[in-house]
Amino acid sequence: MIFDLATYVLTALGLVFFTAGTVGLIRFPDTFSRLHALTKADNLGLGFIALGVAFQVESLAQIATLALIWALALLAAGTVAQLVARAALTTSQEDE
């Protein structure tokens, strides 16, 4: 029961963060502030979703997989954000 409650709260939090990230992505004025807002929000969002779902799992292996997914997403997002920021810095332009 308490596990279910944790799931409700945590997934809702995750959803809030995802929404915040998207709003930032839409509303912020320039590429860099968008980038900045985005990476924070979606990592936290995914983290809360994974954590929330973790309260429903059937085995430890699934928790480990969830943790791995989150770690991977964190790492990838961090790396990619850094690289894209650099790339945008050196070659930033309106495309097409």
Next chain:
Amino acid sequence: MTLALDLALCALILGVALAAVAGAGVFRAVIFFITYGLFVAIGWARLGAYDVALAEAAIGAGLTGVLLLAAHGRLRRMQADTTERRSPTLSAALAGGAIALALGWAWFALPAPQPPDVAQALPQTGVGNPVTAVLLNFRAWDTLLESIVLLAALLGVWMLARDADWNAPLGPRYHARPDGVLAYFGRFLPPIGLSFGVYLVWAGAESVGGAFQGGTVLAGVVLVAMMAQLLRPPRVSQAMLRAALVLGPGVFLLSGLAAVGLGREFLSLSPAIAKSAILIIEAALTISIAVTLALLVIGPAEDPEPGR
């Protein structure tokens, strides 16, 4: 509730596809196509086709995306001419509309036959995952030919090298700052990817996974390692490379012929050894698929500075 979810998902799939086809700009189309692969993978998950979802996530959202992004970058650097000729838009729209309507009509006209009973024959195949049983046992000939299709495509891509570049290493000369985040990422990812890919092949016998999915993940690992300059791009002439390419189809073909040698049908696996035989074939296939896919993405041999 599930209907709302599926409707939302399908609306996204269609919207993204429409944006990829109708939106101006090639780069935008490429990015929309990458997100398209992701939504379709979720769609497969909703349909209960987990093996397909895995393949679509790995191939549609991953490898095809890299392939198209790299090609777009090259075209941009060549400053290629995209002056467009007038296209027969109306007739194309009519053809597309007609085929969509025809398929839509067919959906409601289709009888629902009983499919072949895979479950009943499953115990004799040596594996518990029915999709793997179909791919590696019931319809092994398809899978064998498919692994050779990959090889044919790679040969075709290799033939696109300029004659002067033929002996150069394959693909672009990737380089990265040794202490930069890219190199760090390139060192961190391969161990995880490698174990995950191997896991997928091994697990594919009983649950979600399989040689193609595992091979695709491994190809992704190889690509990241190459992009982070941890792995040198090979040359066409390397014997090890060619051996890796033909290992999978070769083992598959020879095991099929071994059955003939033992007086059984071509490509048959006796239930007693089927499980281990399938694992061996899949392991060999995975290596070939991983190498072939990675090389398909990086492209033909090229010398970045011709004339030197």
Next chain:
Amino acid sequence: MNLTVFALTGAALVGLGVYGLLALPHLLRRVIAFNLTGSGLFLFFGAAGARVGVLDAIPQALIITGIVVALSASALAVGLVVALARSSGKVVLPDEDPSP
């Protein structure tokens, strides 16, 4: 009902892809359209295979094979597009009919 949604989405994707394959001049976009058509077809196939309750394993296996074949074809097509652009400077097909 849910299956119908997926099947009709698949049918619409096929139509969209065929339109793109015929109407888009940029060759890279044609490759994308080809992939959309293929995956729409597979979606239709998947929905059809799921009508008997659980999804039939044979369509799943065929779809996986089809996805890999489509990737092979796309890779060759993309390679050809890049090679053509390198040697002729164009990303659209020249108007045809060779000089007799």
Next chain:
Amino acid sequence: MTALVVVVTLPLLAALAVLVLPERARVKLALGSVALGVLAALMLARAVWQDGAVLLTLGGWAPPLGIALRADGLAAALTLMSALVMAAVALAARFEMRTRRVGARAAFGFWPLMLLLWGALNAVYVSRDLFNLYVGIELLSLAAVALVALSGTAQALAAALRYMIFALAGSLLYLAGVVLSYAAHGTLDIGLLGERIPAHSDALALGLMTAGLLAKTALFPFHVWLPTAHAAAPAPASALLSALVPKASFLILIRLWFEAMPDLASPPAILMLAMLGAVAVIWGGILALVQKRLKLIVAYSTVAQLGYLFMVFPLAGGAGSAQPWSAGAWTGAMFHALSHGLAKAAMFLAAGICIAAVGSDRLGDLRGLARQLPMTSFAFALAAITLMGLPPSGGFTAKYLLMTSSFAAGQWPWALLLAGGGLLAAAYLYRPMAALFAREARVTARPIPRVWQAVPLALAALSILLGVLSATPFDLLQIARPEPAAEGL
């Protein structure tokens, strides 16, 4: 049964071996495998001849669960014809695709691609499974596209891309039909589909598959990719592309319309296919008439010659299948496929020799070449006899059979078309022959090894022999010929 296994696996194994073995073993291995392939095809034909169709359920799983292979007389004949063409092409390529002539890249790539193409052809000839056929024709198309692009020029790349777009669109249409067939009947096996309970979606499925296969067979109006693609490839590759590749998709059409869904062969559909074939014969002939390059003439003649194959639909398909003349018409069309394969390969290989000798295939540059290359010019002339349908060639037997059945069926317009197409072929083939056999010699030709010159001659002679000794192939083609459709009556 063993022969069938060898026929489908040998080319693939050889392709893999060519990739791993060191360079000097490459050509020897390819030649050896081709020789073995001819032998295996002969064995298969003998097995079919003696015991009827050879059936193989792969992995021991009978359809609908598994895939069945079946070699009937037609498949055996096509396998043998392909093996002979492959052998000739390999012998010619030994000279033509040398590193010194075409560079290391093309000299390497040609061999595995040729072998893969061959493996795909054999797989398609004998497969009974619609999806397996899809994988087979994809392998075929990818190898063929790569062969077109082999020379690496901008023209070749554009031709390869145009071919690729048609091939991809064709595959998708075919695949759409396959999906509908499986969704409606739960099987992909051609034999089981023949016994199916008809569904409303069948006509759509057959229509989609047919449209896709027509694009791959390059039937008018889908022929636009063929001439440039076939002319852009190196001559040995052109020989394969023109002589063999369209036959594979045509064979699938035959399997669909005569075996899987013969009940759907309605008169309008059949007439439509035949009319497209007729237009192809005329239009391809006219375009061949105005070309100035030898390879383009030969390529456009392929567009025209493929049109004859579609005479099989009005004369032997649908309601006609139960008629006494249907056997003749069916066999005539298949005879045409065989003799055209041999003759067309001979022509392209001869064109390759001309290009090697004078460095061009413009008709003006070939004048008087017959003096320096008598064997090659004679080979071209013999092949031309087959394409015109003059006795005693295989082309004559084919047209004779088709013509007698069209008279017997009272469908004389097709007889008129056969005669007119023959005249047109004579007209467009006269021009290169007049150039080759002209009195004045414009250029001095580089010397060409006699063995190489003998290769197209042997193929052309075979295409004539097919007519002289037509009884055996005639009987072979009858073995396990599709039964007349019960509902066609």
Next chain:
Amino acid sequence: MTLWLHLVALGLLATLAGALWRVWRGPSQADRMMAAQLVGTGGVGVLIVLAALQDWALLVVALALALLSALAAVGFVKAQTPDGAGDPEEQSAHHGGQYHPAARQKDGAT
């Protein structure tokens, strides 16, 4: 719980639709790519939720997606560098870590 998880999945899909707007709008290629990255992360989230709803085997799909969507982004970064094979960090190191207008050139034409 089932209902709630469905709602979460729907909510996630809705935010992804918002991110797609940015992919459409751009204006720079980096904007589109980052938005696609958010779509990727969100897609992983949806799959995790579906795993809880339908079958835990879907976690494997989520993992594969997380792994390979990073690959696409790295491919994008590579394609953005002047020779199509470099590393943005390396580039800025070359130019003394400074923003260098010369690298701006010839990118307008796509």
